[in-house]
Structures are given as C-alpha cells and as structure tokens.
Amino acid sequence: MSITLLPPSASAAEPGSGILVQGLRKVYGQGQTAVEALKQVDMVVGPGEVVGLVGPSGSGKSTLLKCLGAIIEPTAGRMVLGGKVLYDQAWASRDLSALRRDHIGFVFQAPYLIPFLDVTDNVALLPMLAGMPNAAARRRALELLTELDMAHRAQAAPSQLSGGEQQRVSIARALANRPAVILADEPTAPLDSERALGVMRLLGRMARQSQAAVIVVTHDEKIIPTFQRLYHIRDGRTVEEAGQGRSLD
C-alpha cells in the first residue's frame, strides 16, 4: 500500500459542511502528572466522504473519538460540524446530549441496539428524543430501514436479528437525525471479510445519500484499502495519507 502524505487543507471538503478539526489538543490531568493524549489533530472530512482513522494502541484514537463525539471536552482547538462551530476553546452549548443527538451519529463495534425496543423504535428513538412526533419519527425510521433493506424486519426485536442485520439497524439509527458526521468505532471488527465489506459499502452509500461525513476508527486490514483517505494518529498527532479507495460497488 503506497502512502502519500497530504496536508489537511488538501481535502476536497468545504469548511462549511462535513467536519473540520483544527489544532485539537487534549491533556488529561494537571501539572507533573499531566498526559497529553492529543497534541495536534487536524482533520477535514467532506460531506458524503468516508475516511479511516487508524493508529496503534495508545496513540489517542479513543480520545479523539470521544472529543469528536462530544463525550469529553478537548483542552484546546476548534471543531466545526455541518458548518456549525461545535467547539472553539469551549463547547458551543452546555447541553452535550443535544449536541450529540442533533449533529453526530454513532456506529459501534457491536450494534448495541436497545433490547426492549423493536427495530423501528430503535431507529425512531433519536428523532423522538429530538422532539419529532412519534408518527413522523417512525416514518423516518421506515424510510431508512427500507433504504437498508431492513423494512421487512421493522417490527422484529433486536434479539431476533442476525449480527449483520443488527449492524444495519445501528447504521440506520446513526443516520436517523441526519447528522453532519457519523463516528464509527470498529464497525466491522466481528465480521468476516464479505460482511465487513458489505457494511462499508452500506456506510459509503448512506454517507453519500445523506451527505454525512463518516470517520471510521479501525484496525481491520480488510477494510483499510476501501478508504480514499486515511488519517493516521501517532503520538497524539494526525497525519493524512491517501488511501487506495478501492471501489466497493
């Protein structure tokens, strides 16, 4: 695999959409015990683009994911999501739950569907939490499930689905509130090659359709060649490289 280092600004993404991260830092602790987990993170991911984020253990991937996901507060830097400043030395809003709900979609290593809600309500829950009426939220959920070829399992309980089906529902859930960015944490780790590529194909298609920027944190060698761009994180710094961008279609 050839690696071409590119500066962040070389991305095709417009700063007004997708996600823009500039000079992000995160320091845990204070004084002599302080640990600088992120030193200089710069990323640009355009709408509809799927990029990979790779790095060895302890490089700061999880910390970056938590900062991008508005779970922990960075120490410094700037994040712009979908043209809105999410963080600029401080969060744009104190209500981080609402920030996550309205701007960020999550896809986990395991689907982590809510076991007591059926497939439709697992997807519809986010729009409902955002204040959408139940009927409209369920219509939105059904649209996404139809897109993901899961409409026939709309009334099923998560426990009745296969692993692949559950992952598709979790992708639908991540897209339900039309987020600016989708953060996927090892979404293909438990899957075989064929299914892993299937999930990536789906993520790519849905990202293009919904114009969401997708950042996939992964160690999975099977899917790394599918990214057009990769961010390597090493010692708290991101380095962009061109990926192979192998077509999945």
Add this chain to the structure above:
Amino acid sequence: MISLAGRDILHSWRKFLLTGIGLGLLIGVTFSMAGVYRGMVDDAQALLSNSGADLWVVQQGTQGPYAESSSLRDDLVHGIEGMPGVALAANVTYFNMQVRRGDSEVRAMVVGIEPGKPGSPSHLVAGRPLSRSHYEALADVRTGFALGDRIRLRRHDYEVVGLTRRMVSSGGDPMVFIPLKDAQQAQFLKDNDAIVNERARSAANPAFNRPGVPGLLEAVVASQTSSHQVNAVLVQVREGFAPAQVAEPIRRWKHLQVYDRAGMEEILVAKLIATSAKQIGMFLVILSIVSAAIVAFIIYTMTMGKIREIAVLKLIGTRNSTIASMILQQALGLGLIGFFVGKLAATLWAPIFPKYVLLLPRDALTGLGVVLLICALASTLAIRIAIKVDPAEAIGG
C-alpha cells in the same frame, strides 16, 4: 415520545411481574398488620356499641370493667335506676374462660346479662333471645357453636338458643351470653370442695360460731355460698339528657366511677391496646424499611443490568432526566404491581386470621401513597448510578 420504562417492562414482563408479586406479598403482610390494628380498634368499638350503654358505672378508682377488674354489689343497680336521667340500668359480669367445644377449647368472654336490658346483644343472626332465667346461652358464631349445642361453664351446661355476630371482647375473644344469676355463680362461686373447706374454716372460727348467737354461723355460710357481685352497671340515659349530666350525680352520690362512651373508648383504644398498637407500629416501620430495601435492591439490580444500554442511550443523546424518569417509572410500576398484589393478598387471607382484620379503603389509599413514596425514594440510588454512567462506556477505550 415512547415510554422507555413501559417498553422495558413489557420486554421483560415475566421477571417484572414475579418481582412485583414477591414485593406484593410483603406489602400484603404490611396491610394485614395495619388491618390487625384496625380490627382491634373496631373490636373495642363494637364491644361498646353492642352493649347499648351510654354510661359504664364501675367500682370507684378503677378503669373497669374491661381494662381493670371492678366489683360492685348487684343491688346498686336499683339506686342507679332511680337517679335523674336514667332510662335503663342493668348489671353485667364479664369473665374470660376456656370453653370446651368437642375435643378442643375455645377462648371466650362469658357475659352475664339481664335479657332485654343494656349489655344484651342488639341483634341475633339465628335463634332467639334468652327467655329462661337459667341454663340458656347466646354464642357468637366465632365460638364455633351452633344452635342446640350445649356449653359447659363451670358446673352447669347451657343450651345455645341464639347466635350473634361481631360480638367480641376488646381482645377479640368471641362472647357467650348467659343469664346474670348463672354468670354470677360461674364467676364468683367456688367449687364444692372449696365450699366444704370454707364452711369448716368458718365453723372453727370462734368469731362466727358463738354459742350465744344462734344463726350467725348459718348466716356467714350462706353469704359465702351466694354471690351478689357484678362487674359493672350499664346505663342508658333518658332522651333529652346528656350522658355527662347523668353521670355526675351517680359519681357524686353513689361514690362510683362513671365513664361515658368517649371515656370508655379512650380506656380501650388508647390504654388497653396501646402496647399492641405500638408493637404493630414497629412491625409496620420495619416492614416498610424492608420493602424499601427490597425495591431499592431490585431497581438497583435492574439498572446495573442495563448499564450498557444506558451508556448507549446517553451517547446517542438521551438526557439524564429521561433516563432518571425511566428508572423512576419502573420503580413506581413495581410499586403499583406490589400494591395491587398486596391488597388482593391481604383481602384474601384476612378471613383466615384468628382475630378480626379490618382493611379500610383509606388505609389502602394511604398505603398506596406510602408504597409509591418508598419506591420513588428507593429508585434514587439506581438513578444516581445511571446518571453517573459515562456515555464513553458505549464505545469502550
């Protein structure tokens, strides 16, 4: 917005229902304890109501005839009958005894009455009132006696001619009514051997057996073998007179203690059953604490089993208040199931209790409030834990 709590309950309704039933049985015990106390109070009030008296005249300086022993001469009733404002006055005796019934015994309060006067049962559920002056009895249905049965009291047999219901002592023992003269004999007279011994003792006493006083020994012996004692005189006041107005002259001129209905109720409820009430109160407090601990433990366990789901919910943007509300609703749901199961259980097993268990609707309503309050308080521990759950747990690392 869908009810997350409702969906979770529906998803694992068997576990929830079984837990609720377990809690409900505990709540049922709590209701029964409260019912036992209410039953005791009701027994005391029934005792007073069924006597048909407005005033209880007892030995001076005593709180008789139910809380303390009281002994009066039976001829005092005639003087009381002549007091202003007295409509009816009647002697009564009360004593508890073990009454044989077949091969077993039943504890009963034997009441000596003058038929048709205060102290007599106001209504019968079967049979007829006492019509002969000896050897007839009225028995409460809880004694287990039926019409025509024979009851052995001391030296005599009594035929059950009528049955009463809810005629019980303040201790909950069912009553057996017999004619006053028989009751006086049964209560105060000694057995034959004791009478023979007493006669010999009197004959050997020079004070009673004086050669110069013929008939003295016979008179003393006669007084020993007859009883003219009663425990109380029950008084009905004439219309237009207040009980206090009638009580005062009796107290003043007859040198007797007189209680009106309120005074007697105070003795029975506030004094006689006060210790039992405190005992039951302690049980209620302990049961409430145990119930709270159980609810807290159940809700805590249920919440700990959903930590991952809670982390995911928080990560995707669910507010803490929504999650807290879900846990609170589940705790209240558990409390509601527990309440209904407890109420049903207490209602079903109340008749099996040997003593009267009175389940009042207002106690049930209070119980519902207390159960919901306990559940709400018990859920706070689980809510605290849920609020502290880090959304990052959903993504690991």
